[in-house]
Amino acid sequence: MMKIKKLLLGAAVCGVVGFFTIPANAIDVEIDATLAISSAFTVASTTNIDFASIDFAASHSGVIQYGPDGNSAVISGAGLTPSGSPVAGQISITESAATLDISCDASAMISDGAMEVDISEIVWDTAAVAPTYAGAANTCSGLGAGVVSIDTSIVANNNPVLNIGAELSFDADELTGSATLDTSTGNGDPITFRIVVQ
Numbered sequence: 216m217m218k219i220k221k222l223l224l225g226a227a228v229c230g231v232v233g234f235f236t237i238p239a240n241a242i243d244v245e246i247d248a249t250l251a252i253s254s255a256f257t258v259a260s261t262t263n264i265d266f267a268s269i270d271f272a273a274s275h276s277g278v279i280q281y282g283p284d285g286n287s288a289v290i291s292g293a294g295l296t297p298s299g300s301p302v303a304g305q306i307s308i309t310e311s312a313a314t315l316d317i318s319c320d321a322s323a324m325i326s327d328g329a330m331e332v333d334i335s336e337i338v339w340d341t342a343a344v345a346p347t348y349a350g351a352a353n354t355c356s357g358l359g360a361g362v363v364s365i366d367t368s369i370v371a372n373n374n375p376v377l378n379i380g381a382e383l384s385f386d387a388d389e390l391t392g393s394a395t396l397d398t399s400t401g402n403g404d405p406i407t408f409r410i411v412v413q
Contacts, residue, residue, distance in 0.1 A: 267299030304379035328401035
């Protein structure tokens with residue numbers, strides 16, 4: 216009789232364990248996602264300014280202007296004659312729909328480590344046909360100063376090209392011998408353009 220009771224008790228315990236249940240809960244969780252996009256923006260200095268050559272007399276000084284169209288002209292002084300084939304600078308911008316704020320150095324310098332010639336003024340334009348120096352629409356007045364805004368969402372302004380000219384100022388009799396002066400030698404200082412996308 217005692218043995219039978221033990222078996223029944225064992226069965227009862229198994230029953231409790233086997234049929235005990237826990238209610239299941241399911242929760243869906245959502246997470247938000249955002250993505251900010253803008254059109255591709257690239258800037259390339261496609262052509263550096265090449266002032267070509269200057270012939271000078273023993274006594275010389277003055278100012279020579281090189282237009283965004285690549286043409287040069289002596290505007291003051293004496294004993295200076297530009298020669299060769301000057302090349303204007305160009306910066307190409309790819310931007311499909313934004314406002315570009317453009318500013319640039321007011322001056323720079325070319326040097327060979329001994330002689331130095333001031334780039335005393337820089338001008339630029341986005342005209343399809345590059346203008347003469349006098350015809351350039353914009354004169355650089357320093358980075359962040361005299362900002363010119365271009366709305367590239369206007370079809371005529373899509374992917375603008377900046378045509379760049381500059382002015383060289385020669386002090387009295389500062390040139391000697393034969394040399395090549397550039398912005399990366401000695402105290403040379405390059406022309407910097409700043410383009411901010413709004």
